[in-house]
Amino acid sequence: MSKGVALITGAGQGIGCAISIRLAADGFDIGLSDIPTNKSNLEEVAREIRSTYAGRKVCVLLADVTVEDDVRNMVDDAVTNLGGLDVMVANAGIAVAALLVETTLVDWEKIFAVNVRGVFLSYKYAAQKMITLNETNKRGRRIIGASSIAGKKGDEYFSAYSASKFAVRGLTQSVAIELGRHGITVNAYAPGVIMTDMINGLSEASIKLTGSSNLDSYFEKIKKNMCLGYMGAPDDVAGLVSYIASTESHFITGQSITIDGGMRFD
Template sequence: IGRGIALRLARDGFNVALNDLPNKDAKLEAVATEIESLGRQACIVPADVTVDKQVKEMVDEAVTQLGGLDVSTIDGFSCPPLATVESWDHILSVNARGAYLCYKYAAIQMIEQGRGGRIIGASSIAGKMGFPYESSYTASKFAIRGLTQAAAVELGQYGITVNAYAPGRIQTPMSKLELISDFSADSYNIDQVFENVPIKHIGQPEDIASIASYLASKEAHFITGQFMPLLCLSPAHVACNVSRSIQNVSSSLHHVRCASLRRIITFMSISKGIALITGSAQGIGRGIALRLARDGFNIALNDLPNKDAKLEAVATEIESLGRQACIVPADVTVNKQVKEMVDDTVTKLGGLDVMVANAGVVEFASLVSSTVESWDRTLSVNARGAYLCYKYAAIQMIEQGRGGRIIGASSIAGKMGFPYESSYTASKFAIRGLTQAAAVELGQYGITVNAYAPGRIQTPMMVYVGEQSAMTNFTQILNTCFLHNLDKLMENVPIKHIGQPEDIASIVSYLASKEAHFITGQFMPLLCLFSAHVACDVSRSMCRSI
């Protein structure tokens, strides 16, 4: 994985400092030669990441040889097979202590430079769920997850983002090691674990490198504190019978399902295809439509029929980029209209490869003052609308037989409750659940299903919310404790960035790309500050001006 990340970042235009243990110098020289053949500079900074002094010297040497440090990816890790106190000490030292030291000295250098930076750690799906026979490894990966989230909060003020990728089994030299165990295979059903992986894909280092590439890019400037689980199948020659190692998941999965997956991935790499975006007359939807057009997709634009003039303007912008555009107006709450919207897209553009179910509404009221009509409208547009879009997009994609991407619009309100937004919060939790269920069901067809989950983004909808909020007097129901907690919530946003539609569009661009072919079931929370002209005095509404 480390070599894959180094080569990918070199292709992205970075000069690269290569680290490993001193006894790996020959291999590092070979990677350095590959990087230099790409027209980038490379230097070798050998060090044992468990040793404080060596890690500091490693960072200092990288700065001396290359002139600074902008991205630090921490990939070294260990997973011995035997459960002894010595193996515990070794694993926690390499995986957790090593990550801590790399985070620390990278942060010191980046703060001193004053130009921000990216710190990217290597966790694992074992950092989210326990695996038997990997107790010390699992503990170390949970530790990296916690370290990443704590460091993100602390370093955001300096423009430094901190994230961790969290792969399943990836086809690497480490994964080829036999993990001998004295336990019976009957005590743990590894086959069942991998049967539940939605996308039957053999994980490759390049898959992780594409995640690191995105997190290191300027487009990921406001993504921080994220733990990105990427569950892959073990390759047939690596996956396992737990009684001996982690080797030999059913070869039929490898030969049959992966063959069809290769055809699907090949199609997505040849043609960008057709994307349908609901709620695309303005705001986030418009931003997504324009970004996907720049990426090479032909675009079907949807919104309510009374927004045709705005849709025409967006279509003109798309056509000026050299892409095709069509308008498919529909009310996403109406079953028949959503089906016809998808059918019209296929008729006009020739198919459907990406569905972005972006349409949504928000109404602002306390639980006790809200109306059932408001509840019905919010759940109908946000949750029912997403369900119908997912359903008819899936039907079309299955029929085409070339996979696809379904991307929903959740919210940070889909992970944590916000007062005075009870119906909105419920609808966004519903989208999160729908996304995860659909991902499991549709993976067999090569269809990925994910949801972006922004905080407040500077859009016309949020301007409307601010205006409506200012008309309401909440002084009788707000208390000092609530105001204090809201202040703390705003203070704890690590990257003080006013969210823009283009920020969300960059996430969607990645999820729609061929590089995200094995990412599914993900809920991607992106917490941003409230914008100044939307935020309001909390004594009058929910938001505090920045």
């Protein structure tokens, strides 16, 4: 039997893909969302879930999280196609590495549009739907957002990204207070360096800024600042989200939980 319905944004690759597959393994029916240019990736994730987890319902929902109508329709379509909404994972995010004095207003606004407005809209429309659903089917529901360790301590060359992830933490705390009375928990995950295509792209830009000779030497410098001495994988974050989405996490809300191999301590 299904544990409920989980909707994940930015599900076409990286951490979002890993979260989607893990929640399907946990027993959730899955709404996969990403921008239209990632449609083929979403369809591949959907095929993997259907072939691996027989009986799981999956739907592909194309949406730009910076567009309010897209997010509203995404949530409505997930409920219509899958029969409800129990877990909202606002995972979609982007980053740009640049000195403050070289960060353009275009980059700043694009980062905030995806990382902050997108999370806000996902939280808002998921909360509206969950409150309504709880009127007839009371159950613990989960809203989960993507923060970062850069949202707990600013990083050089990532002023816009860090600021956006600090904003997600504040939003998560405020919304947790508002939604607790409805039995809805609101938390965020705060990853460190997770090996994804986005990290590889950022690292190439960071090499020029830090003076590292190549990608390997850049990553070696990062590893020296980690207690465990190795990089994380998307599945590591998916495991944390799996717990936050579970019934066992019912007494945790308003938190941004670090998963970084011991780079920084709260």
